[in-house]
Amino acid sequence: MEEDATNQTIIWVEVNHSKWLATLSFAPGLSVYDEKIVKRRNVEFRVWNPFRSKLAAASLKGLHHLPLQRGSSVLYLGVSTGTTASHISDIIGGEGVLYGVEFAPRVAREFVEKVAKHRSNVVPIVEDARHHEKYKAIVSNVDVVYADIAQPDQTEISIRNCRSYLKPDGDMLLIVKTPSIDVTRSPEEIVQSESNKLVANDFHILQSINLEPFDSAHWLIHAKMKV
């Protein structure tokens, strides 16, 4: 990723003397949260704040391979107000599609109004990710399942969603918020036991990343579903 690369949807930019990631805005003129918008070669890029988006944090903390590119399809569980989702929408562009699942009405409304309505590659789903069969009429199979629902049983929920919607050899990105799983065990132990669950369900783990200092007690596990 270079500052001036053409045809890239993610680039590095320098703002206030520090380097940041930025994504090519798929909805120019609009900002989703309070992100900075910069122009490069006359197109808008949105600065991707690692303190606000765990995927940006993971990218900066050495995610080897971001399994997202133009045209990718993504099922996002726990999309919340769409901070991270908006950047994914930038990255995958018009050929891609992001299905955003969120069940809390207030944040879901913000997601619909501020993100989904303005981006033709974003499909909102106001449902509980535990009941994945409820959105089967809408979701077609995807390249990536991204899960950030901070539930004690989120790994199980995500696995079931992968079974239904992830293409063979597809990628899963799982944010693990360790205190929401168990406050009594150490974060490392929890990440290990969640990884074990994935392995037992025919995933292999590519990487797990501690998101400190951007987020405390958060990890990202990157796994692939075996064919």
Added chain:
Amino acid sequence: MATEMGCILLEDLKTTILSKRFEKPLEELAAITKGEAGPELVAFVKEAVTKSVTIISVEPPLVSTLVSLGLPVEETESSVLEELRTNKTQLMIEAGLVSSETEAREVVRRFALAAAEEKLREMSTSLDLHVIQSIQALDEVDKTINEFISRLREWYGLHFPELASYVSDPISYAKMTLAGERSRITSILKEMHLPEERGEKIISVSLRSKGGAMRPEDLEVIKTLGEEILRLNDLRSKLTKHVEDTMMKVAPNVSSMAGATVGARLISKAGGLNRLAQMPASTIQVLGAEKALFRAMRTGSRPPKHGVLFQHSEVHSAPKWERGRIARLIAGKIAIAARIDAYRGGEEPNLAGALKRRLEEIKAQPRKEPPPRKEEPRWPRRGRRRH
């Protein structure tokens, strides 16, 4: 096959024989998700039958509705469903429901947007009002069950007075009364899978019972009462589940701090989630104990330490002299939780951990039981007492 655009009748999973766009796709799809068939879908299947089709296979949830209308349908196998789902876009294009992949995608997205907005509208028509109604219904059903049960115990007791002291669980008791004559209790006990020993005990007691004989018509009415109790108990489970599900959506944080039913009672006493969110912790702590609170103010007796919160398992399981401080702690967390639920939404998992830690701290330093206190007025009496 039913899609968000309309229905397609396929032969050998490939050739379209008939297709029709829905005029009201949202309504039709909403019906389908509920396992029902909307009017347009029914009309489509009826038309399909006229195309000299012998049997139509449809999505499983639709089978029972369509069969009940006398239509020749069977369930599509899940492997076939999977295949249909993967090729859906292509099939929709071939059937002329959409013109291109891009359009198909756009159609799905527009449908999803409309569905999401509809759902949000539904949810914002204050789901908390439904919480209030269902928790009140639950409490009423509970009360009725209790009243019916004591009636049943007393009435069936004329015939089999000893039974009550062997069966404390009211629902098991109600089940047993379905036997009618106490001499017929054996088969019911078998059905209930009671531990053998207990079953035998009850049978031997029934043989020596001091209860009087009863006319069949009395036993019949008693049985109906027993059945009614069991039905009410089903309703009770449904309402409990409904309260839990709705609370998870409308107030997940209050739910995790207080438990779904206690949380729902707090919302009900406060008159809504927003009102609960505006209350200070000290008010939440005594919500539901208003009578005691007013009495305390009037007579100068000690104010209550907890209201609804007494039902919180951490409060009522604590020693009596610790309940006040535990209730205060939990009320504080609930106040925060209610604000998050009302103003921000989404779950805040740190709350549960924080509460658990504080509770452990309290349990780690138990206080000694205080000596009995003299009742002395804590507040000066204001004015003359009126009667």
